[in-house]
Amino acid sequence: MTLITDVRLRRILDSRGNPTVEADVVTESGGFGRAGAPSGASTGEYEAVERPPAEAIAAAREHAVPRLVGEAYAGNQREVDTILHAADGTDDFSKIGANSAVAISMAAAKAGADVLGAPLFQHLGGAFRGENFPIPLGNVVGGGEHAADATDIQEFLVAPVGAPSIEDAVFANAAVHGVVAELLEERDVPSGKGDEGAWAPSIDDEAAFEIVDEAVSQVEDDVGFEIRFGLDVAAAEMYDADSETYEYESAGINRDTDEQIEYIADLVREYDLVYVEDPLDENDYEAFADLTDRVGDRTLICGDDLFVTNTDRLTEGIDQGAGNSILIKPNQIGTLSDAFDAIELATEHGYDSVVSHRSGETEDATIAHLAVATDAPFIKTGAVGGERTAKLNELIRIADDAT
Ligand SMILES: O=C(O)[C@@H](CO)OP(=O)(O)O
Ligand SMILES: [Mg+2]
Known part of the structure; x- marks a missing residue:
């Protein structure tokens, strides 16, 4: 058939x-x-x-x-x-x-x-999937390659870790996105949006931390469950191989690898970050391992450009203790079977999988089903914008048995 x-x-x-x-x-x-x-x-x-x-x-x-x-x-x-x-x-x-x-x-x-x-998640994951939902990581402020003249750190990601349902989680992220806009307005900071629908104001990372921290606290008080936040540093885009430094252009600071590790570890402690993606260059397993040693017990250190959904690269990471989490993007590796293999290998070795969108997206909602099918603990798919809500709304429909 x-x-x-x-x-x-x-x-x-x-x-x-x-x-x-x-x-x-x-x-x-x-x-x-x-x-x-x-x-x-x-x-x-x-x-x-x-x-x-x-x-x-x-x-x-x-x-x-x-x-x-x-x-x-x-x-x-x-x-x-x-x-x-x-x-x-x-x-x-x-x-x-x-x-x-x-x-x-x-x-x-x-x-x-x-x-x-059958719903796609059941075809892919079997009859017993559909009970657990990933925590959605919602991009609320960003820059890097996704917006000009904005933050150096590519993504500030809200993580509604205490949400009682996927619906509550999705709405909490959108609420934080809304409060960020209010806080920017209060400070007279004009802002457009980046490729993923996050606000892309012309502010430095320090100001972004303050605003996101405050927005998260406000919404946490409103909804009554725990909300934290994390980052996609996308550090490979900042790394200059000649000077061997990470270039923070808006702050005018260059950090060598040791300083970068120290800086990220300090941010994890100061803001109680739940998630840090690509904090170091995509070729530096050793630095990833060093950072994981320091703060891997209190946060996820996720490899995106480091692992590229590739089991060979993940195996190398597992051997070296680089990170404790992997980003899963089916188009990075080319097929769903390859993406599944990466998730299974990760799970076997205690790495958390984060199924992810790309900055350029379509209305396709396959990744929502992939996350549910594989019982992935996280999904990263923006907070607002039609191509982002296509995935978020699909998760709500899956929970409502409406797919
Ligand atoms: O770096 C990332 O994680 C992604 C998605 O947020 O961005 P891009 O699709 O541009 O690689
Ligand atoms: Mg990334």
Whole structure:
């Protein structure tokens, strides 16, 4: 029933207004799945390769589609993803593009779920999933590669750790986003939004810490459950290999690796941060391990550009004690099966998985299902904005048995 009878690929717009790949997968019995590839701005050096969409589509039509149509079963995700790898033939999807690969992989999963008549999370995770929900990390202030003339730290992320339900959690994050706007206005700081819908004011990181800390406390008092916050430093974007320093442009400060470790450890203690992503350069496992030694017992040290959802890189991290958490972005590695493998390896070794959006997104909500299917403790998918709320609202629907 899930034999694939058609795969169609097209260019659509992503949230930045750039083209991206959308895939439709149709099965013999009329099952249908559609998925769009997201796209990063602060991409890791070791990610699978995103090709220009028109080229990725042409290459996938030539090499992958003929191997799938009439040959593969959408309900057999491993088979679909193995074929995508074989059709590509490289280590990093540089032939058909990780954007074509991930769109087809996710569309096939949805077509498989459609034939089964099951919600996607159940098709992917089994009958006993759907009870636990990830804590949503909501980006409320940001800069870095996601907005010009804003904070050096890329993302200030609200974590409603005490929320009694996913609905309460999602609304709490949106409330903090709203209070941040009020606090900026009180200080006469004008602000637009960055790529992920976070406020992107022209302030330094110190001011951002004060504002987010205050906004979190206000909303915590209102809602009556614990809310904390964390960061995506995206430090690889700040790191200058020649001077071997992290450049904080808005503050006019450069920190060497030891100073960076000390600075982040101090922030963790001062603000009781629950989460710190990419605090150090993507090539520096050793510094990650050092920081994890110091504060890994009280916060998550998460590798995004460090691990790129790649089991080889995660294995290296596990061996060295680098971090205690991994960001999971299916398009970084190219298929859902690969993303699953990374989550399973992480779980086996006590690393928390954080399923994540990209800064360039579509309305696709697959990551909401992936997080529930794998029982991931966190999801990072923004706080507001249509392409972000697509995932958040899908989590609310899953909890309401309405998918
Ligand atoms: O760095 C990140 O974690 C992501 C998502 O927030 O950004 P981008 O998609 O630009 O890599
Ligand atoms: Mg990141």
